[in-house]
Amino acid sequence: MPDFLNVDAINVAHGDIQALWDVSLEVGQGEIVALIGPNGAGKTTLMRAIAGLHPLKSGTVLLRDKALHALPAHRIVEQGVIMVPEGRRLFGGLTVMDNLELGAYSKRAREVRANTLELVFELFPLLAERRTQRANTMSGGQQQMLAVGRALMGVPKLLMLDEPSLGLGPLVVENIFETVRQMNQQGVTIFLVEQNARQALELAHRAYILEQGRIVGTGLGDELLRDDRVQQAYLGICPAPEE
Amino acid sequence: MLLNLEGVSKAFKGLKAVNSVSTRLEEGKILGLIGPNGAGKTTLFNLITGVYPPTEGKIFFDGKDITSVAPHARCWMGIARTFQLVRPLPELSVLDNAAIGRVYGRDPIRNRSKAEKASYETLEMVGLAARASEKAKSLTLVDRKRLELARALAAKPKLLLLDELLAGLNPSEVLTSMALIQSIRDMGITIIMVEHLVKAVFGIADQIVVLSAGELIAEGTPAEIACNESVIDAYLGRSLHA
Numbered sequence: 001m002p003d004f005l006n007v008d009a010i011n012v013a014h015g016d017i018q019a020l021w022d023v024s025l026e027v028g029q030g031e032i033v034a035l036i037g038p039n040g041a042g043k044t045t046l047m048r049a050i051a052g053l054h055p056l057k058s059g060t061v062l063l064r065d066k067a068l069h070a071l072p073a074h075r076i077v078e079q080g081v082i083m084v085p086e087g088r089r090l091f092g093g094l095t096v097m098d099n100l101e102l103g104a105y106s107k108r109a110r111e112v113r114a115n116t117l118e119l120v121f122e123l124f125p126l127l128a129e130r131r132t133q134r135a136n137t138m139s140g141g142q143q144q145m146l147a148v149g150r151a152l153m154g155v156p157k158l159l160m161l162d163e164p165s166l167g168l169g170p171l172v173v174e175n176i177f178e179t180v181r182q183m184n185q186q187g188v189t190i191f192l193v194e195q196n197a198r199q200a201l202e203l204a205h206r207a208y209i210l211e212q213g214r215i216v217g218t219g220l221g222d223e224l225l226r227d228d229r230v231q232q233a234y235l236g237i238c239p240a241p242e243e
Numbered sequence: 244m245l246l247n248l249e250g251v252s253k254a255f256k257g258l259k260a261v262n263s264v265s266t267r268l269e270e271g272k273i274l275g276l277i278g279p280n281g282a283g284k285t286t287l288f289n290l291i292t293g294v295y296p297p298t299e300g301k302i303f304f305d306g307k308d309i310t311s312v313a314p315h316a317r318c319w320m321g322i323a324r325t326f327q328l329v330r331p332l333p334e335l336s337v338l339d340n341a342a343i344g345r346v347y348g349r350d351p352i353r354n355r356s357k358a359e360k361a362s363y364e365t366l367e368m369v370g371l372a373a374r375a376s377e378k379a380k381s382l383t384l385v386d387r388k389r390l391e392l393a394r395a396l397a398a399k400p401k402l403l404l405l406d407e408l409l410a411g412l413n414p415s416e417v418l419t420s421m422a423l424i425q426s427i428r429d430m431g432i433t434i435i436m437v438e439h440l441v442k443a444v445f446g447i448a449d450q451i452v453v454l455s456a457g458e459l460i461a462e463g464t465p466a467e468i469a470c471n472e473s474v475i476d477a478y479l480g481r482s483l484h485a
Contacts, residue, residue: 015384016383016384017384018413038439039279039280040410040439040440166280167281170481194480195279195480196479196480196481197478197479197480198479198481198482199480199481199482200480202482212414212440225482230479231475231478231479234441234475235441235442235468235469235474235475236441236442236445236465236469238469238470238475
């Protein structure tokens with residue numbers, strides 16, 4: 001697998017709390033890579049650091065040989081690294097169409113906007129039907145689709161999804177995960193942060209386990225599904241060692 | 244029983260953040276309250292400390308029904324807490340911050356210098372005595388967390404609630420804090436701790452309560468909980484193909 005995204009030994013702190021310690025990972029072109037781990041492990045921080053929303057204390061983030069860590073967030077979007085943030089963060093008072101068009105704000109995306117829009121409507125026919133509806137009047141699942149659609153309008157080379165299943169019912173989650181698979185088959189590389197470790201591991205080619213700001217394990221998705229380290233990262237060893 | 248929750252629920256605009264939770268806590272024990280994001284841990288904490296009243300159910304503390312007792316009055320009765328986002332009064336000295344607990348807590352001392360004298364020992368206990376005269380704003384995060392704990396202890400609690408006391412600490416600070424929590428328990432103070440660091444809680448708690456989507460899904464010793472299938476499902480999620 002050729003190197004695509006390379007995160008090398010990054011350290012990130014919130015004030016005097018260090019959130020990430022020497023974290024390294026790679027995502028190959030065409031892969032679905034998941035990042036799993038318990039609450040507070042630093043998953044969102046890692047994704048935000050890649051997106052340029054958190055300064056690094058040290059370390060590098062490269063997309064091929066382009067140094068993303070030296071760029072502000074909007075320049076990283078222009079490089080094709082696009083995030084669907086946790087909680088979606090749509091422009092609630094704007095219509096579906098406005099939200100999608102804002103996703104294609106960068107010059108690179110604007111030039112092919114009409115084409116991309118067709119692809120997005122193919123993937124999410126519902127967004128085409130609802131194009132004049134205000135985003136904040138849609139259901140949670142529909143809003144998540146719109147958030148993904150908005151990200152796709154930016155023509156991502158690497159699409160980063162932060163907790164896409166959060167707060168959604170099981171059927172909607174299944175739908176979203178199926179869409180992620182389809183997007184990947186159409187050539188979009190995916191980096192996914194998920195609280196639902198089992199579903200994420202079923203979907204991903206590979207995964208990393210993050211615990212207290214450190215990578216504590218990595219492997220193929222279906223290997224990790226059967227790996228005790230995953231459960232240990234969340235709940236410790238079963239049975240717990242006697243004190 | 245020091246604390247007794249009977250079918251406690253709290254709904255926000257129809258959403259049941261805590262749904263009919265019942266549990267009991269014996270004096271002198273450490274209860275670890277865990278659960279995935281959005282499980283209702285903080286809401287349950289706020290119900291016990293009286294931030295808001297429950298929609299249904301009753302809360303008994305030390306044999307008295309405190310369901311509709313105000314938070315400051317619960318503090319007089321012996322319920323003190325720390326906050327996850329520590330907010331000491333920045334311009335006051337470390338000692339004055341701790342003394343606030345002594346002035347407004349159980350068995351209060353209204354005289355400032357006497358309250359300060361009486362609070363000094365709580366600073367010693369958490370390892371902040373050497374910095375007693377410094378302004379609170381000069382403390383690092385771990386020391387601000389210690390101060391938060393000293394202020395709560397100065398209120399002479401019977402029940403101490405710790406909200407994410409270990410969050411943001413490095414591994415050696417976590418170990419020091421765990422030992423400190425155990426020594427507080429050994430003084431006879433009953434403790435409820437909410438933590439994301441499940442493994443740390445398992446190391447010191449006598450009893451674990453697991454919340455998921457507002458419901459109490461399991462209760463038991465750490466060894467029982469680590470192997471409980473519904474707890475594992477709550478943390479790892481259910482498979483699509485199972």
